[in-house]
Amino acid sequence: GNSVTQMEGPVTLSEEAFLTINCTYTATGYPSLFWYVQYPGEGLQLLLKATKADDKGSNKGFEATYRKETTSFHLEKGSVQVSDSAVYFCALSPIKAAGNKLTFGGGTRVLVKP
Amino acid sequence: EAQVTQNPRYLITVTGKKLTVTCSQNMNHEYMSWYRQDPGLGLRQIYYSMNVEVTDKGDVPEGYKVSRKEKRNFPLILESPSPNQTSLYFCASSFRSGPNTGELFFGEGSRLTVL
Numbered sequence: 195g196n197s198v199t200q201m202e203g204p205v206t207l208s209e210e211a212f213l214t215i216n217c218t219y220t221a222t223g224y225p226s227l228f229w230y231v232q233y234p235g236e237g238l239q240l241l242l243k244a245t246k247a248d249d250k251g252s253n254k255g256f257e258a259t260y261r262k263e264t265t266s267f268h269l270e271k272g273s274v275q276v277s278d279s280a281v282y283f284c285a286l287s288p289i290k291a292a293g294n295k296l297t298f299g300g301g302t303r304v305l306v307k308p
Numbered sequence: 309e310a311q312v313t314q315n316p317r318y319l320i321t322v323t324g325k326k327l328t329v330t331c332s333q334n335m336n337h338e339y340m341s342w343y344r345q346d347p348g349l350g351l352r353q354i355y356y357s358m359n360v361e362v363t364d365k366g367d368v369p370e371g372y373k374v375s376r377k378e379k380r381n382f383p384l385i386l387e388s389p390s391p392n393q394t395s396l397y398f399c400a401s402s403f404r405s406g407p408n409t410g411e412l413f414f415g416e417g418s419r420l421t422v423l
Contacts, residue, residue, distance in 0.1 A: 198350075202348075228411075230412075235416070236416055236417075237312070237398055237400075237414030237415050237416045237417050238351075238398065238400075238412070238414045239413075239414065240411050240412070243411070283350060283351070295341075295353060295356065295366070296351075296353075296412065298350035298351040298352075299350050300348050300349060300350040301350050
């Protein structure tokens with residue numbers, strides 16, 4: 195079946211540090227890949243996505259590249275802010291998914307200290 | 309404002325007492341879904357609906373029911389709640405097809421505790 199594995203947190207950083215959250219997946223074919231972010235007390239919201247190999251998704255200074263050869267979609271940001279403190283979820287949507295079914299990873303909590 | 313609205317946001321109940329968590333979206337989305345979020349497990353899909361009167365089981369449907377009588381509403385029903393249903397629940401919606409497939413819009417969550 196489909197699965198998403200992401201690094202366990204929490205990840206604690208200082209402001210302006212470089213952030214990387216690893217995400218690898220297992221799926222049949224070439225799924226679409228997503229990063230969702232959950233700020234404290236809120237629901238998830240889409241951060242970025244990539245729909246085919248070598249695509250780079252980007253938003254709010256975050257980037258992730260769809261690597262078919264390593265089945266990975268690592269999230270990066272060059273200089274984090276306190277406001278980036280949140281839980282980040284990697285997810286995939288198989289090509290032949292029932293509806294818009296997303297398979298989520300376990301989430302990575304990021305805490306940015308001033 | 310485009311949004312998914314869930315109620316209640318917080319609920320403490322006792323084993324066996326039927327409850328309903330409501331979900332409403334104002335974006336004319338065909339697709340709606342319920343997820344539960346548990347520590348270390350990420351989000352797991354409970355039920356989903358492709359359109360009015362069309363519902364299907366997700367990965368963890370046991371102990372839950374849903375209905376889709378109107379396009380905007382997708383309530384989650386716990387007929388006889390048990391403590392293992394203590395969780396944070398999210399409703400989500402999206403268009404059913406097209407280039408934005410997979411871009412789910414989430415509600416703010418409903419934290420349920422079953423004693």
